[in-house]
Amino acid sequence: MADESTETSVSTGPLSRLRTVARTDGPYLLVLLLGAILITSLFASRYTKIGPVDELQHIDYAQKASRGHIVAVGEKFGEPAMREEACRGIDAAFQPPPCDAAVLAPEVYQEAGFNTAAPHPPLYYVATGIGARLLSALPGVDSFVTGARLMGGIWLALGLIISWYLLAELGLSKQVRLGICLTMATIPLVAYSAATVNNDALALAAGASTLLVTLRYIRGRTHWIWLTVVAAVVMTIRATNLVALMLCCLVLLLATRTTERRPGISLKQAIIGIGAIGASSVLAVGAWVAISTSRTVYPPEKIPMSQRFRVDSIGFETFLSNVLNGAPPTADHYWPAAFASSWIVLWTGLIGFAIIAGAVGSALEGSATPLRFQLGSATALAMLATGPLFVGIGFIQGHGYAPPPPRYGMSLIPACLACFALCLGTRKARFIAPVAAACGFALIVGVLMNGPIAPL
Numbered sequence: 001m002a003d004e005s006t007e008t009s010v011s012t013g014p015l016s017r018l019r020t021v022a023r024t025d026g027p028y029l030l031v032l033l034l035g036a037i038l039i040t041s042l043f044a045s046r047y048t049k050i051g052p053v054d055e056l057q058h059i060d061y062a063q064k065a066s067r068g069h070i071v072a073v074g075e076k077f078g079e080p081a082m083r084e085e086a087c088r089g090i091d092a093a094f095q096p097p098p099c100d101a102a103v104l105a106p107e108v109y110q111e112a113g114f115n116t117a118a119p120h121p122p123l124y125y126v127a128t129g130i131g132a133r134l135l136s137a138l139p140g141v142d143s144f145v146t147g148a149r150l151m152g153g154i155w156l157a158l159g160l161i162i163s164w165y166l167l168a169e170l171g172l173s174k175q176v177r178l179g180i181c182l183t184m185a186t187i188p189l190v191a192y193s194a195a196t197v198n199n200d201a202l203a204l205a206a207g208a209s210t211l212l213v214t215l216r217y218i219r220g221r222t223h224w225i226w227l228t229v230v231a232a233v234v235m236t237i238r239a240t241n242l243v244a245l246m247l248c249c250l251v252l253l254l255a256t257r258t259t260e261r262r263p264g265i266s267l268k269q270a271i272i273g274i275g276a277i278g279a280s281s282v283l284a285v286g287a288w289v290a291i292s293t294s295r296t297v298y299p300p301e302k303i304p305m306s307q308r309f310r311v312d313s314i315g316f317e318t319f320l321s322n323v324l325n326g327a328p329p330t331a332d333h334y335w336p337a338a339f340a341s342s343w344i345v346l347w348t349g350l351i352g353f354a355i356i357a358g359a360v361g362s363a364l365e366g367s368a369t370p371l372r373f374q375l376g377s378a379t380a381l382a383m384l385a386t387g388p389l390f391v392g393i394g395f396i397q398g399h400g401y402a403p404p405p406p407r408y409g410m411s412l413i414p415a416c417l418a419c420f421a422l423c424l425g426t427r428k429a430r431f432i433a434p435v436a437a438a439c440g441f442a443l444i445v446g447v448l449m450n451g452p453i454a455p456l
Contacts, residue, residue: 025164028178032160035182035441036194040153042448043195044146047336050085051196052092056110057117058125058197059084062148066129070122074298076106076113084145085109091336114303121236121288124199127151145197152201156194159204160185163414166212170371172421172429179433180417186440188348189332189407199238200410206234207244207411210277211418214248217273218255218265224272228280234411235284239393243326243386244411245281249274250378257370264370300398309400319388322403326386328355328416329409339447347443354436355413358420359383365423372422379415386412 050056060081061071087099094110106113131154132147141147160181167177184190184204193200213230216222227248234241252270300306330351335344362369362376390404421429 025174028174029161029164031178032164032181032185033157035185036157036160037150037153039185039191039444039448040156040195041150042445043191044149046448047091047195047338049089049091050145051192051198051336052090052094053196053198053334054117055196055198056081056085056090057115058199059145059148060115061117061120061122061125062129062132062197063144064129065122065125066133066144070125070295071115071118072295072297073118073292073300074296074303075115075118077109077115079104080144082106082109084143088145091338112304114298114305116303116305119292120199120238123233123236124202124238128155128197128201148197149195152194152196155201155205156185156190159202159206159208159414162205162208162212163417166208166215166414167418167421169212169215170375170418170422172418173426176421176426176429176433179429179435179437180421182437183351183433183440184413184417186347186437186444187330187351187413188335188344188444189330189410190413191444192335193407193410200240200407202237203241203407203410204414206237206241207247208414210234210241210244210248210411211251211415214251214273218252218269224276227273227276231277231280232284235281236288239285240390240408241411242281243382243389243409244415245277246385246389247378247382247412247415249277250381251374254374254378257374306398306400309394309402311395311399311401314391314395314401318401319391322387322391323384324387325404326406326409326412327380327383328352329383329386329406329412330355330416331406341447343443344447347440354420355383355416358418358423359416361423362419369422372419375415375422376419379412379419382412383409383416 050059056077060077063080064071064078082096082104083099086096086101086104090096090110097104097108128148128151131151132144135141135147135150136144141150163181163184164177167180172180185194190204193203210230213222213226217224217227231245234244252265252273256264256267256270301310328351330348359376359380362372363380365372365376386406386409387404390408391401394400394402394404421433424432
C-alpha cells in the first residue's frame with residue numbers, strides 16, 4: 001500500500017508534470033524559441049550600427065553591470081561602449097569620433113557623455129551583461145554588443161512562452177496560441193526592442209506574467225503572495241511596466257462584478273490583490289530610488305537631458321493631449337531606415353487596428369462574456385491612461401515633460417492581442433491567428449534578409 005502511494009505521488013510530482021508539459025507543449029514552445037532567435041539573430045547580423053533610441057546608454061550599463069558595477073546617476077560612458085559606437089557608427093545624424101582615435105572623451109558623445117539610463121534598476125542589465133559575455137565566447141559572436149543583442153532573443157522567447165500560458169489560461173486552443181505569440185514577435189516595435197540592447201526587451205514577459213498570475217489569483221489557483229513577487233520583479237526591470245500592474249488592478253476591480261453566468265470575486269479578495277500589487281511595487285521602486293539617490297555622483301538637474309525637458313508647470317490640457325499616446329502601444333514610428341518599407345508601415349497599422357478592435361470589441365461584449373468584458377475594458381482603460389500616467393510621473397520625478405512614446409505601454413501587448421483573439425471567437429481565431437503569424441514572419445524575415453521590399 002505504501003509503495004502504491006509512493007508511486008502515485010511520484011507520478012504526479014514535478015518531474016512527471018515537467019514531462020507532460022514537454023510532451024504536450026514542447027514542440028510549440030520550441031517553435032516560439034526558434035522564431036524569437038531567428039528574428040533577433042537576423043536583425044543583429046544586418047543592423048550593425050548602434051540604435052538611436054539610447055542604445056549606447058544601455059550598452060554601457062550592461063557592460064559595467066556584467067563586471068559588478070551598477071551605473072550611478074551622473075556617471076559618464078565607459079571606454080568600451082564609446083569604442084563600440086565609434087567603430088560601428090550610430091543610426092542617426094550624430095557623428096561619433098573615429099574608430100582608431102587613441103583617446104575617446106565622453107563629452108563629445110550624445111547627452112554630453114552622461115549615461116541617462118542610470119535611473120533604471122539593474123536587473124535587466126546584470127542578466128543581459130553576463131549573458132552577453134557568455135555568448136561572446138561562441139563562434140560568430142564578434143563583440144559584447146552582438147552578444148547582448150542575441151540575449152534579446154532569449155528575452156523575447158521568454159515573453160512569448162509566458163504569453164503562451166497566459167492564452168492557455170484564457171482557454172484558447174494551441175493553434176490560436178501559436179499564431180498569436182508568433183504574431184507578437186513580428187510586431188516591428190517588439191522585434192526592434194528585442195534585437196537592440198534596451199530593457200524594453202523584457203516588456204512582453206513582464207506584461208504576460210503579471211496578467212497570468214492575476215487571472216490565476218481571481219480563479220483561486222494561486223495565492224496573493226505571488227502577486228507581490230511578480231509585481232516586485234517587473235518593477236525592478238523597468239518602471240514603465242507599471243502600466244501592466246495598473247491593468248491587473250483594473251481586472252481585479254472589474255472581477256468583483258457578478259453576473260448570472262459567472263460569480264465575481266469578493267471585494268475583499270480584490271482589495272487584497274490590489275494591495276499586494278501596490279505595496280510590493282511601491283516598496284521595490286522606493287528601495288531602488290533610495291539606493292540610486294544615495295549613489296548619485298552629479299546633480300541630475302544639471303544633466304543636459306534633464307535641462308532640455310525641464311518645465312515649470314503642466315496643465316490639464318497636457319494630460320489630455322497625451323491620452324491617445326498608448327493606444328495602441330505598438331504605434332512607435334521608429335524603424336531602421338535600412339529596412340524601411342511601406343509594407344512595415346502597413347503591418348504596424350494593421351496590428352494597431354487589431355489591438356483597438358480587440359479591446360473595444362471585448363469591452364462591448366458586456367455581461368454575455370464576463371471575462372472578455374473585464375479584460376477588454378481594463379486593457380482599453382490602461383492604454384488610454386498610459387500617456388497621462390507618465391506625464392505625471394515625469395513631472396513629479398524631476399519637473400520634466402516629454403510626450404510619452406507608445407513603447408511605454410509595451411507590457412500591455414500580450415493583453416491586447418489576447419483581447420483580439422477572444423473577440424474573434426474560436427472558429428475565426430483558428431484561421432486568422434496562424435495566417436497573421438505567417439504573413440508577419442514572411443514580411444519581417446524578408447525585409448531583414450533582403451532589405452526593403454518593393455514600395456507598396
